[in-house]
């Protein structure tokens with residue numbers, strides 16, 4: 282393991298106010314999003330959509346790394362250029378989702394455990410040889426009256442730590458993503474408490490598995506009121522609770538924190554990230570950045586609709602979201618930015 286190189290990659294991924302673009306939806310998830318817009322759910326549609334994303338002009342000004350799915354990392358542009366080359370030629374660092382999904386946890390009805398550890402070492406070596414320099418593993422924690430159970434938090438945290446250790450062994454920066462879902466009627470206080478327990482457990486396991494904290498990026502949820510909670514916290518409350526929860530539970534050695542968007546609207550995700558940086562940037566030990574999927578892609582997907590004629594406008598929308606989040610990293614995002622020439 283080249284520790285220095287690993288840490289260097291981690292630092293580049295969070296440098297220059299850039300963030301990560303999650304475009305690693307599994308085929309079933311991607312198809313589900315296509316189905317909502319009546320876009321054909323075929324390999325060619327998925328390829329064309331991903332080509333639209335990676336060929337967006339100037340994307341590298343705001344995006345440092347892109348997370349791909351196994352199908353995507355093997356695909357080519359229409360002109361035959363491998364996606365891997367098209368991405369790395371722009372200076373964007375190649376990432377890859379390596380878990381194989383969150384499955385029902387045995388004996389724990391309603392809870393999920395993420396799978397993919399078997400054979401992971403060999404898969405990671407292959408991805409590294411293909412050009413990937415970082416990886417992602419997502420654990421899913423659900424809040425309900427009875428959840429999450431201690432067992433679910435423990436099992437998912439241990440898997441995240443074992444994945445992270447394997448990544449570092451081959452020279453891939455692990456993105457450690459324990460996502461506490463926003464679905465539900467729970468209050469923001471409940472989300473804080475659950476996230477606190479999850480982070481505490483994850484870092485305990487990362488320590489036990491001898492993971493180098495300077496060589497990881499944490500990808501947490503923001504601390505939010507449940508989607509169906511009658512009391513919705515303000516942008517500033519979200520920013521305060523999120524950063525305070527992280528300050529209490531994430532070691533300062535970690536190089537960067539890159540939030541998932543988790544189903545928030547694009548504008549709210551930008552506004553909340555902005556408030557965090559506005560209030561805490563000067564005293565935060567880590568970069569507070571983004572690794573959004575839907576909050577960057579959704580407007581572009583809505584415009585594209587699977588039609589070649591809409592590609593340029595969709596790319597404009599994608600770039601706009603990337604730029605808004607780049608501004609949010611600096612505390613300079615304003616809702617007025619949302620009015621632009623479409």
Ligand code: 13P
Pocket residue numbers: 303419458541542543544572573574575576
């Ligand atoms: P969202 O931002 O859409 O939650 O996606 C981020 C991600 O990578 C989930 O694993």
